[in-house]
Structure formats: C-alpha cells, structure tokens
Amino acid sequence: MPTREEMDQEYCWKLEDIFETDELWMDSCTELEKGIEEFRELKGELSRGPEQMYQVLCKSDELQKRLESIYVYANQKYHQDTGNQRYQEMSGKAADLSVRLSDALSFVEPEILSVEDRVLEQWLADFEPLGGYRRYLEEEMRLKPHILSEEMEGVLARAGELGNSPQQIFMAFNNADIDFGTILDENDEEAVLTHGRYVTFMESRDRRVRKEAFQKLYETYGKHKNMLAATFAANLKQARFFASLRRYPSTLEAALDGGNIPVTVYHRLIEAVHDSLPAMYDYVALRKRLLKLDELHMYDVYVPMIERPEKEISFSEAREIVKSGLQVLGEDYTALLEEGFENGWIDVYENQGKRSGAYSWGAYGTHPYVLLNYSGNLNSVFTLAHEMGHAIHSYYSDHAQPYAYAGYRIFVAEVASTCNEALLIHYLLEQASGQEERAHLINYFLDQFKGTLFRQTMFAEFEQKAHEMLAESGSVSAQGLCELYYGLNQKYFGPDMVSDPEIALEWSRIPHFYTPFYVYQYATGFSAAIAISSKILRGEPGIVEKYKEFLSGGSSRDPIDLLKICGVDMTSKEPVAEALRVFAEYVGELDGMFRKF
Incomplete structure (x- = not known):
C-alpha cells in the first residue's frame, strides 16, 4: 500500500483550489476568529429593524462560508491520510472553530423569533433585500417551537463538540487504528x-x-465490540439529548423535521419493503442456485452470480463509460463531467491511512470534490458515476442559489447520484453484446437494489429500533445490538440464507449510523431516482429540463416539493413500490434466463 507522498498527483484532488497552502488556511482561521468576536457585538441588532436584520444575516452567511472552506480543506487533508498528525490537528481546529461560530451565532434564532410574525412580514414588504431571506425566515418560524432561549441555544452550541465526539472516536478507530x-x-x-x-x-x-x-x-x-457498543450508545444518547431539549418526542422526529419530512415517509418505506420481502427471498434463492451452493452464507452475498471474467477497467476507461452513459442528460452535463475529470475534483486511488469508502463534498465558491478508492472493477465505475452525480448536483445548486439556499437537504442528496447509476445501467444493458453480458449486468443491477433499497432499509429499521431500545431501557449493550441486528438480517434475507454469527457485528462498522437517521434516504432516494430515470429514458417531454431545475433547487423548497418538479411524490408509497416491482421483474428475467441455460 503506497503512502500519500508516493501517489501520482495526476490522480489526486487539488485542494489548493480552496487554499493554495496550509499557511493561507491558517490565515483564514485567524480572520475567522476575529470575525467571530466581531459578530458577537451585533447581538441585539436583528430585532431593531429590517436593514439591521439583513446586515446581520449577510454577515452570518459570510462567516459560515469562510468556516465551510476552512472545515472542508482541513478534513479532506485529514481524510487523504488519517495518520498525518498535522492534519489531525487542523481537523480538530476546524471543529473547534465550528463550535465557536455556532456559539457566536446562537443569538440569531432567538432574536428573529422575538419579532412578531406580522412585524416580520411588514419588514419583508418594506425592505426588498431582506426578501432574499424570506424562505429562511419562514423556516425559522416553522421551527419556532423547537428553538430555545438565547442562553440555552448558546449552551447547545457549546455542547456540539461533545455531541460530535462519538463519531470522531469511531472515525479515528475505524480509519486509523484498526x-x-x-x-x-x-x-x-x-x-x-x-x-x-x-x-x-x-x-x-x-x-x-x-x-x-x-x-x-x-x-x-x-x-472491540464492547468499546464500539459504548461509542454507538454514546451517539444514541447525544441524539436523544439534543432531540429532548428541542422538545421533540423522538430522535426520529427531530432528525426528519429539519427537512420537513413527515415521519410517515420513514414508516411507509419500511412497510413497503416488508411487503416485498418475498421478492428478496426469490433473489436469495436464485443466488443460491446460480452459485450452485448447498448453503448460501453471508460471505456469498457480493460475488457476482453470473460467472463472467471481469476485465480490469482503467480509470480513463471508466471516465469514458460514465460520459457515454450520461449523454442522455445533455451536452452541458457531460461537459461538467469532463471538467471534473480533468481539473482535480477527484482523489482516485487508495493509499495508507486514506479514509475508506467514497463521498462527494466541497465548499461554496469552489468546485466540489470526490473521494474514491478506485479498484478497477464494474462497481468502481458505478461509484464514479454515483459520486459525480452528487458533485454535479452541488455544482448546479451552488451556481443557481445564494449561499443561504445552496445546500440541498439530505433527503434528496441520493437522488442525483442514484439517477446516474440507473441511467448508466440502462446504457450498458443496451450495449450488451449477448445474453451472458446482459445477465451479468442484470446481476449487478439486482445487487444495487439489494444493497441500496433492501439493505439500507434494514439499516434504517435497525437504527429506529436501536434508538427505541435506548428510549425504553435507558441503555444498550453489545449483546443487545448484536441480537437486534442478527434478527433483522434473518428477516430481510429469508430462509435460503445462512445468517453467520459474525454478521451480528455488522452494525459496529457502519459509519453512517453516526449520522442518525441518514441511511433511509439512500432507499427513498433510490426509489425517486428510478422514477426520474424511467421518465428520462421514456423521453417524457421536458423531463431533462425539469430534472436540472430540481438539481438547481438547493434548499429553496422543501425536498418533497423539489421532487414534485419531476412528478415524483414521496409522500405516497408508489415510488418505493414501483422500484420494488422493477426489482421483481429483473429477478424473474434472470431466473428465466438461468432456466434456459
């Protein structure tokens, strides 16, 4: 495994596009520290009038943009080599600045909420520039029951660092120590x-x-299961602490309320997947037959069912495959892909200490970034398409929206990435040279359903039950978490799967569990993406333009309303049910092809 210093710079991201040097990053930290102290002096200004409110909100955005650049740069430096002491310290400093800025901003919400609704509406009418913050202010009013006093908001801001500790402990262990x-x-x-x-x-x-x-x-x-259980339990407790203080009945409601997502969406997802578990069991039985195994174990879940030599796909080849597969989105979209490929958006290969997995991230005012651990197989090609979907979603929203509305909600975060994958698999199926290749690609697509729609819903159900376990008993243990996870694994994979004892520990290695109630959105996003990609592939009039309007929306509308631009209503069960019908159809097609062989 090469060290970071040994990596070819052609395949490394260009973080100098954020800060040319670490020294300039330090200078920006110093400027932010000064700005934070100056901002504290604005306390009391927000409620004086519309112009003062506008000026304070602009200053708040300016400080948050600076923090975003500082935070992203430091953490991406850390992620490229988690064993680097310098970048560990920089990441820690960025986290400290984040807490300090949150503390300085803590008077903003209480002061806004101290203004009567009718007065605020009059200010918006009287002072046009303030209208740029209308949606932000309306959201503040919607969340008013959960905003605390100025003193308490300050306490919660300072407690933020403690709240992040379980995740930081897990990340340090999982990426650097294990x-x-x-x-x-x-x-x-x-x-x-x-x-x-x-x-x-x-x-x-x-x-x-x-x-x-x-x-x-x-x-x-x-x-390390007891240490990991204690760390995860601490994460459950911090989520309960913040939800309780903000007067939410549960951590689930607290997590979903930020995006104004009805909790029924979460429950309907799990119910819809439960309804379709027979299709999952058919898939498991098919996998067992195609692999010609007397027993199917958990370590047999990821090997392709169709034995077909998979050639090494170079990164340059992967780039061209992705571009071809996404041409249906238009020349402007593929031009952005090429810009990302050529201009240092992507960190491609694994090195010692590099963060595992893949993600897209970035700071407003600079291009987005993608972290990969590219390994040269078909899955890596789809990961490239997936993460570039995130990146270009960010690019569209950053260029269409002011800072206040540029960041899109987590609920829609997986739609663009998964839509890219759905379009790419369709392209590859069309290009398939014969039945064997088609079967191989259907195998891949089914595995995406299994990994995204079924598996992430299982994760979501585990999270829900783990949080409920803490709420009911006041504690969780390694044994309790293992028993819970093992039972769900048996339920989701069915009678043809041997649930090996080791799989009971899988909960202990999932980083996303440290962002409570995040993973369900992979499943809902996957379902929405299948719906949108189907419309694009059918050539529905205006759908590509509507899709790009969705990509450009940021948080200027509620996530549910953004998806409705493309004619997808996630408050109904239909998008999830439709995706599951597609899954069942492909299981049936592959089963029929197998019986012919």
Missing part, C-alpha cells in the same frame, strides 16, 4: 486486508478468500 492483518489471496499470497480490499475480496470467485476475509474482518471488530 488493523485487520492479512489473508491469503487467490494466489495463496499474503495480502493486507483493508476496508477497500475487503470489498474486492468479497467479490472473489474463490470462496475460501471470501470466507477468510469475512471471518478476519469480523473477528477484528469482535475484539
């Missing part, structure tokens, strides 16, 4: 087991390799 050791690869050669390589090993045709990687990984987590 050591899985080595296994013997397909050539009986010793190979280091890492997060990135685990995924590759689990797709190996050699069942011994899959089993050894699976057991070695969970053996390692098992040695």
